[in-house]
Amino acid sequence: MPDRMTEQQLADYAEASLPPAGTPILYKDWASGLRESEHPEALSYYRHLKKQGKVKATLTTDDDGKIVHTIERV
Amino acid sequence: MAVSFYYTIVDSDGDPSTVEIFFNDSTAFAVLNAGITAVAGLINPMVTGGLRTAGIRFEVDLSGSWGPVAQLIADVQEKAEFSMRTVGGFLSRLNLPTFDESFFVPGTAQVDLSDDDVAAFVDFLEDGITVGGGLLAPTDYREDGIILVEKATENWGKRRNAR
Numbered sequence: 001m002p003d004r005m006t007e008q009q010l011a012d013y014a015e016a017s018l019p020p021a022g023t024p025i026l027y028k029d030w031a032s033g034l035r036e037s038e039h040p041e042a043l044s045y046y047r048h049l050k051k052q053g054k055v056k057a058t059l060t061t062d063d064d065g066k067i068v069h070t071i072e073r074v
Numbered sequence: 075m076a077v078s079f080y081y082t083i084v085d086s087d088g089d090p091s092t093v094e095i096f097f098n099d100s101t102a103f104a105v106l107n108a109g110i111t112a113v114a115g116l117i118n119p120m121v122t123g124g125l126r127t128a129g130i131r132f133e134v135d136l137s138g139s140w141g142p143v144a145q146l147i148a149d150v151q152e153k154a155e156f157s158m159r160t161v162g163g164f165l166s167r168l169n170l171p172t173f174d175e176s177f178f179v180p181g182t183a184q185v186d187l188s189d190d191d192v193a194a195f196v197d198f199l200e201d202g203i204t205v206g207g208g209l210l211a212p213t214d215y216r217e218d219g220i221i222l223v224e225k226a227t228e229n230w231g232k233r234r235n236a237r
Contacts, residue, residue, distance in 0.1 A: 028190040057197035069194040
């Protein structure tokens with residue numbers, strides 16, 4: 001059973017799971033990784049990180065018109 | 075006057091409800107024309123209704139990707155309300171009808187903002203989407219840019235066509 005973490009620890013855990021700055025990752029891949037980690041509840045701190053300016057999001061479409069949603073550590 | 079996209083969504087009874095999202099009227103038409111399909115791709119995964127019509131003050135045929143037939147569980151009264159804050163500090167709200175209940179946090183009236191489809195839509199509202207060579211960034215009806223989605227909650231609404 002994973003240790004119970006504080007809110008700040010969970011936010012830090014989510015932030016630590018991000019690739020280095022300059023390396024975007026698909027949100028769904030990052031989220032999937034967190035859901036399978038020891039602390040899936042850390043995923044809910046994505047918006048906290050975004051509000052703090054620690055992560056930015058980019059939305060575009062691919063050649064087939066499908067949504068491409070990536071995030072990147074700032 | 076702000077330019078807007080509209081999506082008229084119908085439930086399994088054929089009752090319609092329209093989603094309208096506003097943009098700055100200086101947005102290039104090529105961006106708007108590419109963007110309406112892209113934004114449909116953001117909304118469609120979260121709702122169970124069928125799409126009757128969509129357009130920028132004219133109709134656009136999206137039946138290839140989002141057909142007019144609603145799922146049996148679709149109900150225009152089942153809405154999710156996204157509450158947003160604009161650059162000027164104004165509060166703006168956007169309701170999605172026939173919202174899929176699977177996107178609520180179990181046991182609550184809160185939309186799961188960490189869900190992949192929901193997160194994409196929320197990030198679109200806050201940061202826009204790059205399509206057609208330009209940035210399509212939502213505003214409120216005053217053309218005031220949206221900077222933050224504060225919350226998204228269940229909102230049971232009224233049918234427009236009372237029976």
